[in-house]
Amino acid sequence: MERTTIDLWVGVFVVAGIGALVMLAMKVGNLGTYNVSEAYQVHAYFSNIGGLKPKASIKSAGVLVGRVTDITLDTERYEAKVVMSLDKRYQFPKDTFANILTSGLLGEQYIGLVPGGDEEVLGNGEQLKMTQSAVVLEDLIGKFLYNKADEPAK
Amino acid sequence: MPAVNAIKGIGHRTINAVWRIGVATRFFLLTLTHSGSGFRRFHLIIKELFSTGVMSLIIIIVAGLFVGMVLGLQGYETLKRYGSESALGSMVALSLVRELGPVVAALLFASRAGSAMTAEIGLMRATEQISAMEMMAVNPIARIVAPRFWAGVISMPLLAALFSAVGVFGGYLVGVVQIGVDEGSFWSQMQSAVDFREDILNGVIKSFAFGIVVTVIALFEGYDAPPTAEGVSGATTRTVVTSSLAILMLDFVLTAIMFRGA
Numbered sequence: 001m002e003r004t005t006i007d008l009w010v011g012v013f014v015v016a017g018i019g020a021l022v023m024l025a026m027k028v029g030n031l032g033t034y035n036v037s038e039a040y041q042v043h044a045y046f047s048n049i050g051g052l053k054p055k056a057s058i059k060s061a062g063v064l065v066g067r068v069t070d071i072t073l074d075t076e077r078y079e080a081k082v083v084m085s086l087d088k089r090y091q092f093p094k095d096t097f098a099n100i101l102t103s104g105l106l107g108e109q110y111i112g113l114v115p116g117g118d119e120e121v122l123g124n125g126e127q128l129k130m131t132q133s134a135v136v137l138e139d140l141i142g143k144f145l146y147n148k149a150d151e152p153a154k
Numbered sequence: 155m156p157a158v159n160a161i162k163g164i165g166h167r168t169i170n171a172v173w174r175i176g177v178a179t180r181f182f183l184l185t186l187t188h189s190g191s192g193f194r195r196f197h198l199i200i201k202e203l204f205s206t207g208v209m210s211l212i213i214i215i216v217a218g219l220f221v222g223m224v225l226g227l228q229g230y231e232t233l234k235r236y237g238s239e240s241a242l243g244s245m246v247a248l249s250l251v252r253e254l255g256p257v258v259a260a261l262l263f264a265s266r267a268g269s270a271m272t273a274e275i276g277l278m279r280a281t282e283q284i285s286a287m288e289m290m291a292v293n294p295i296a297r298i299v300a301p302r303f304w305a306g307v308i309s310m311p312l313l314a315a316l317f318s319a320v321g322v323f324g325g326y327l328v329g330v331v332q333i334g335v336d337e338g339s340f341w342s343q344m345q346s347a348v349d350f351r352e353d354i355l356n357g358v359i360k361s362f363a364f365g366i367v368v369t370v371i372a373l374f375e376g377y378d379a380p381p382t383a384e385g386v387s388g389a390t391t392r393t394v395v396t397s398s399l400a401i402l403m404l405d406f407v408l409t410a411i412m413f414r415g416a
Contacts, residue, residue, distance in 0.1 A: 007200060009204055010200050010208060012208075013207045013211060014312065016312075017207075017313065018312070020312070020320075021319075024319055024354050025350050027322075027345075055349070
């Protein structure tokens, strides 16, 4: 086969391969939707994180604004310290409320941010003071049974 | 003394195996040190890219499409039991990008391109073309082996990426177009589950490693083949068997390193 034809086909092959890689990164992976480089870190303490995992999403009004980067147990307070990285485009007031919520009945858990009314915004490394822990299904069922037992029999 | 003879046989085989591994390693290092002149004659690499990469395109694309379609079908049937059909996209994409793309593409590559490489070089050795080159003071490793090695190493990740991409498309065809899984949740669940560095980049690293292993085995078996018709055919068979086993074992090791605790 002629040299230019071979060159053409090899060129097509390389372009197709790199194109497939870019398509995987953008369309299949999360590179197209979320940019880690422009982010700021905040942290919050929860008394129970339930099934929250690193890389869980952080949403405000249902919009994805960041990801959980790290979860550790703070041995001074015996509470879970959750480090989150939030997109620079979204600024939140200092008195923002952080809840651990569940998508669907048994879906994965995520952090929902409810902004407060403070004029000042959260900076890098600051703490979200107001948090609400995950709802643990066993506790809920326990409470329900307890209440049922208290009710007078009909 | 049959018992002593049996033990002698085991010892002989072990020594042979270790010796072959040593020779193969030396062969690999020689290939690396002679790669410089191979890169100076880049058209040789391009010619080999054509015969290893471009000629493998059709089998890779067709196989990828069907593997993706089967994943879509089987995944749907299983996920339906738990009422989580919407996770079909992430299942198809994760299994392709992490495992099936690199591994199946490498297996196909070993049987399609690796066997051809071994047969070609083995026949060169049998017809004394390699000795003729040495007589003309042309280093056969730099002229024949190095371009093929780099062509294999370059084309393997590209083929694996194509395999995964086409496979995801196949899963989409069956899952969304045919069965009717919601298109939005198919793509969005996939994007939230697949991480660029953790999944895609690790898959690319895997296929790089497979490319190195497959081409080194294929080239060494060809170069080392006894110069007879039987020898070449045996070497070709050994290439496919050894590299397939090497791919699967290496895949386990790499997976254990990459994805543990993820």
